[in-house]
């Protein structure tokens with residue numbers, strides 16, 4: 001009986017195409033549905049990450065006034081995910097529109113074709129300026145249904161959902177071998193702004209989707225290979241906050257990597273030596289002041305632009321980015337739903353616009369000493385990529 005139940009669960013979470021983007025949680029992706037606005041907006045969260053640095057990835061479903069649903073940034077259409085979507089379809093009508101709001105982020109792009117395949121009546125609207133790596137393939141080759149895939153026009157009044165939504169496209173920003181673009185979508189009735197990667201807010205507590213299987217939290221809460229962490233909320237919180245530092249800075253100033261000889265020696269005496277625990281290898285050592293770095297990163301929950309986007313992407317096109325942010329800030333939204341980290345972010349257009357102040361000269365947002373120090377690794381990466389001609393030079397601040 002238990003085995004039967006277990007097999008059913010595994011099948012429910014199965015994502016057979018995981019080798020296309022081979023990241024955690026691989027073939028077993030759980031989905032968590034959350035109602036953001038009663039009977040109007042739902043988010044569907046799954047996880048993604050490497051080396052147990054796991055963060056939520058999110059799709060948003062919005063009920064249309066005339067019946068039916070709109071989907072922004074689909075996640076993996078596992079049986080569980082489809083069942084949870086179909087519960088909404090039964091109540092509110094078919095999925096009419098599916099939006100792919102990015103061109104570069106493969107973690108969002110990869111699910112659109114398979115998701116659309118499960119909802120054959122839906123029209124797919126993709127952000128313009130697509131490209132794929134290593135070959136620049138047409139969208140139909142990436143599994144998008146050719147007979148019902150459209151490119152979002154620049155003029156947002158030209159789409160069939162224009163009465164309820166408005167959108168602005170950032171980009172394309174030239175990144176050398178690739179390009180970046182993102183579609184900000186505004187749902188007028190609920191005053192909600194949907195974004196993909198440009199804005200995040202970091203919660204103090206681990207998101208519910210990560211707590212379904214807290215092993216990554218336990219892993220990163222360790223101070224050394226010898227630790228076996230108690231399974232409690234305090235451990236989860238510690239693990240989560242360190243995961244945020246990893247995910248957003250790669251290597252913050254408060255993280256040291258001990259010599260590999262020591263890492264291997266410690267592994268021999270590690271508390272956990274299973275394959276799941278990377279055979280006891282734990283190449284991290286956190287300085288005591290890491291919580292200050294987390295607090296500086298978090299900015300009291302204010303929306304902000306992830307350091308990688310600040311330093312590797314949006315600073316290639318400050319003028320275009322600020323013009324886009326100014327346009328988006330014209331909408332009267334009261335909350336933001338991004339595709340990663342916290343949701344929903346209560347935010348005014350002014351708070352949203354402030355998040356892009358880092359592109360302006362003499363902005364106070366550029367002066368946080370701890371943040372500056374923690375961004376050094378990404379700044380270094382920027383220099384290396386520019387030197388190798390893999391990234392065009394940054395443009396001066398405005």
Ligand SMILES: [Fe+2]
Pocket residue numbers: 105107108196197339340
């Ligand atoms: Fe993303």
